Amino acid sequence: MSYLGRSAKLSLKAQEKVSFLATAGQTSKTGLSYTVGFVEVYVNGVLLTDTTDYTATNGSSVTFTVALLLNDEVTVVSLKTFTVADHYTQSASDARYYTQSVSDGRFKAISASEGGPSLGTNSVIRTNAKVIAENITFAGTENGSSVGPITVNSGYTVTVASGSTWVVL
Numbered sequence: 001m002s003y004l005g006r007s008a009k010l011s012l013k014a015q016e017k018v019s020f021l022a023t024a025g026q027t028s029k030t031g032l033s034y035t036v037g038f039v040e041v042y043v044n045g046v047l048l049t050d051t052t053d054y055t056a057t058n059g060s061s062v063t064f065t066v067a068l069l070l071n072d073e074v075t076v077v078s079l080k081t082f083t084v085a086d087h088y089t090q091s092a093s094d095a096r097y098y099t100q101s102v103s104d105g106r107f108k109a110i111s112a113s114e115g116g117p118s119l120g121t122n123s124v125i126r127t128n129a130k131v132i133a134e135n136i137t138f139a140g141t142e143n144g145s146s147v148g149p150i151t152v153n154s155g156y157t158v159t160v161a162s163g164s165t166w167v168v169l
Helices: 090-097
Strands: 015-021 039-043 062-064 073-079 136-138 143-146 158-160 165-168
Touching: 158 165
Parallel strands: 136 158, 143 165
Antiparallel strands: 015 073, 039 073
């Protein structure tokens, strides 16, 4: 992500800048501190291309492909790296969001309390698909509702057992 000036996407201390005026014929700058691959170099406000215009491979210096001119304004921006601390692993995500048979590629239904499909602030409007392309069976221990019209694709059924109710509004 390259940019000129201060980016609103970077928080305080997400970057370190070192600026200096070059001497005539200068080809390197030492005494820097950066993570290799997370550095941007500007000369007179123009972003240079890594490996074409400069090399930065050791974390402490930058070598310029072409010698700098007297008083060229050089800025080296070291972008800080971070690790996401609170996230799901792939297996934890699969366990939460996929059906028991992951091979069918379907997502499991998520209850409203888990943030099921909805629109608006605080999930004020619940949503549902318009087409049923699977066999669905109410076991007699639950009720359900959908907002229609609902189409049940050919070859599929919705079975509502005694004790259950399915309302299509």
